[in-house]
Amino acid sequence: MNREEKRFWFVFCNDQLLIEKTEEGYRVPYQKETPIKVPEWTRIHELALFDGETFCAYSIDKPVTEHEHYTMIGLRASFDLLPRAMYLMAGKAQEIIFWDKNNRYCAACGMPMKFHTAISKCCTGCGKEIWPTVSTAIIVLVRKGKEILLVHARNFRGDYYGLVAGFVETGETLEECVQREVLEETGLRVQNIRYFGSQPWPYPCGLMVGFTADYESGNIQLQTSELSAGKFFTKENLPDIPGKMSMARMLIDDWLKKY
Ligand SMILES: [Zn+2]
Secondary structure (H helix, E strand, O other): OOOOOOOOEEEOEEEEEEEEEOOEEOOOOOOOOOOOOOOOOOOEEEEEEEOEEEEEEEEEOOOOOOEEEEEEEHHHHHHHHHHHHHHHHHHHHHHHHHHHHHOEEEOOOOOEEEEEEEEEEEEEEOOEEEEEEEHHHHHHHHEOOOOEEEEEOOOOOOOEEEEEEEEOOOOOOOHHHHHHHHHHHHEEEEEEEEEEEEEEEOOOOOEEEEEEEEEOOOOOOOOOOOOOEEEEEEEEEOOOOOOOHHHHHHHHHHHHHOO
């Protein structure tokens, strides 16, 4: 592929992102042509950003190893090595590749889907149009006096404690989801639910919406199928908490700053 202008290239092998080794560190390849040979039949996604930049993304079949200029790292690990804007773009690229791979045929009639725009597909049979799916989840920091509610979910990869979180259900507002998740997972009722911020969570296609809330009533009764531990902690006795890239950590850091 020949190009007039340089582009950022996001090349994935599953969740592994290709990055270039330079004397200053690592960076996303920025050049006119594809950094790694494109496998046959592979679509190169060309995505426009609202600031006028475009970037390209495609996936390869085998990871790149022992290459002079490139190496591959997990998307999560790229958070620590790349500038934030690049990490976010890599996440978007990964979401588009994931969506493309998982939507080759129409869910309604089974015929092949074809691209209609850079971010939509149309069914060649019935004309059904689809866009990338976003799975919305809430995460909430529950305060009780000088304490916050921290939980250890069974699916956490490590011993750290995080915040109550869960996927939004059909027909539910975000605030109702906050109330339901806290009640289901811990048996507590909360009030004063306030929006905090949001974050794309490309693992593989999430949107994390953060809230704060105050304890209202109830005693902790953990949903043991989901959580293995959970209680209120003060600033002085905080356990290990999630890494800087997560919304949970942003909420906890914000609370620590104000406390
Ligand atoms: Zn169809």
